[in-house]
Amino acid sequence: xxxxxxxxxxxxxxxxxxxxxxxxxxxxxxxxxxxxxxxxxxxxxxxxxxxxxxxxxxxxxxxxxxxxxxxxxxxxxxxxxxxxxxxxxxxxxxxxxxxxxxxxxxxxxxxxxxxxxxxxxxxxxxxxxxxxxxxxxxxxxxxxxxxxxxxxxxxxxxxxxxxxxxxxxxxxxxxxxxxxxxxxxxxxxxxxxxxxxxxxxxxxxxxxxxxxxxxxxxxxxxxxxxxxxxxxx
Amino acid sequence: xxxxxxxxxxxxxxxxxxxxxxxxxxxxxxxxxxxxxxxxxxxxxxxxxxxxxxxxxxxxxxxxxxxxxxxxxxxxxxxxxxxxxxxxxxxxxxxxxxxxxxxxxxxxxxxxxxxxxxxxxxxxxxxxxxxxxxxxxxxxxxxxxxxxxxxxxxxxxx
Numbered sequence: 133x134x135x136x137x138x139x140x141x142x143x144x145x146x147x148x149x150x151x152x153x154x155x156x157x158x159x160x161x162x163x164x165x166x167x168x169x170x171x172x173x174x175x176x177x178x179x180x181x182x183x184x185x186x187x188x189x190x191x192x193x194x195x196x197x198x199x200x201x202x203x204x205x206x207x208x209x210x211x212x213x214x215x216x217x218x219x220x221x222x223x224x225x226x227x228x229x230x231x232x233x234x235x236x237x238x239x240x241x242x243x244x245x246x247x248x249x250x251x252x253x254x255x256x257x258x259x260x261x262x263x264x265x266x267x268x269x270x271x272x273x274x275x276x277x278x279x280x281x282x283x284x285x286x287x288x289x290x291x292x293x294x295x296x297x298x299x300x301x302x303x304x305x306x307x308x309x310x311x312x313x314x315x316x317x318x319x320x321x322x323x324x325x326x327x328x329x330x331x332x333x334x335x336x337x338x339x340x341x342x343x344x345x346x347x348x349x350x351x352x353x354x355x356x357x358x359x360x361x362x363x364x365x
Numbered sequence: 366x367x368x369x370x371x372x373x374x375x376x377x378x379x380x381x382x383x384x385x386x387x388x389x390x391x392x393x394x395x396x397x398x399x400x401x402x403x404x405x406x407x408x409x410x411x412x413x414x415x416x417x418x419x420x421x422x423x424x425x426x427x428x429x430x431x432x433x434x435x436x437x438x439x440x441x442x443x444x445x446x447x448x449x450x451x452x453x454x455x456x457x458x459x460x461x462x463x464x465x466x467x468x469x470x471x472x473x474x475x476x477x478x479x480x481x482x483x484x485x486x487x488x489x490x491x492x493x494x495x496x497x498x499x500x501x502x503x504x505x506x507x508x509x510x511x512x513x514x515x516x517x518x519x520x521x522x523x
Contacts, residue, residue: 175516175517175518175519176517176518176519177519178519178521179519179521180518180519180520181520184518193382193383201505201507202507202510202511203507204507205506205507205508205510205511206507206511206514206515207511207515207520207523210515210518210520287514287518315517315518317510317514317517319510322469322505323465323466323468323469324465324468324469325468325469325471325472326468327465327468329465342517343513343514343517345510345513348472359509359510359513361509361510361513362505362506362509363503363505363506364505364506364507364510365505
């Protein structure tokens with residue numbers, strides 16, 4: 133009888149301690165998430181001089197064109213090395229990024245080109261069935277994680293559409309877990325005048341984007357944390 | 366014919382990008398739109414038709430009508446746009462996808478950078494357009510974004 137009681141107690145005790153550990157871990161994690169959300173969007177102290185590794189997510193078509201127009205005015209020495217990611221089904225964007233990088237390299241002849249180009253699987257292609265997209269989504273997330281572990285960027289530049297979401301979410305998790313702190317910049321497309329895109333809305337509402345830019349004043353009124361910056365193109 | 370040779374070429378360039386927009390192509394080559402374009406002094410009509418399956422009839426203009434030509438894709442359409450007197454482009458094909466680009470087209474129309482039309486209102490739009498009242502679109506500029514990013518990361522202003 134005694135023994136039985138004892139056993140019961142130790143079982144209960146271990147159950148208690150396990151749940152205690154789980155609860156305290158959850159609290160620590162929540163506190164960390166809140167801290168990261170609080171810290172996101174706060175500017176860095178003045179006087180940075182080191183170059184920052186930069187991930188540039190190319191969205192295809194007009195998104196890519198807008199991104200390259202932004203890159204053309206960014207200081208290349210500050211944002212280096214540069215990693216370009218585009219969807220595996222989009223064969224134009226990386227080509228455009230390559231010719232952009234070539235034109236940059238031509239200007240500073242002699243300097244070593246510091247850019248890499250990568251493709252990422254998309255979770256769902258237009259018209260794909262929802263059943264198979266469960267599997268492809270898992271593959272896409274694993275692939276995004278693999279790429280992010282390899283790149284561990286300090287700066288992420290993106291402007292939609294959906295390709296950037298898994299990468300930004302992983303970057304946010306890296307911040308929470310202390311693997312890598314990164315600054316995420318999102319520029320909403322010029323085509324969005326009155327409503328944000330789904331990607332933009334997610335990154336804005338979840339406060340994943342450190343700085344959020346819109347190209348029309350109407351949008352800035354609706355989303356006050358956004359910067360209105362006029363048209364990129 | 367004699368008179369035409371001396372006349373300057375005035376090109377209407379129609380582009381649908383990487384998608385297809387047969388309804389627009391059909392509207393452009395409809396007789397009433399073509400004759401309205403000619404009435405307004407345009408001499409050539411060139412159509413980039415993308416993935417469309419409607420191939421408009423080509424015309425060399427020998428009978429004094431509008432010269433009509435088309436192609437599917439080109440690696441760059443910038444030169445065509447530059448040489449054109451009038452560009453008819455597409456914001457969205459309402460038969461496909463969502464139509465958020467409509468917002469953009471309407472905003473640009475409000476700011477008098479262009480005229481907005483649907484395939485069935487194209488004739489009316491071409492008839493009523495007053496190109497002199499359009500305002501030139503100011504070139505885009507990424508420097509405001511770049512400045513905010515640089516400041517955020519603590520880089521000094523140049």
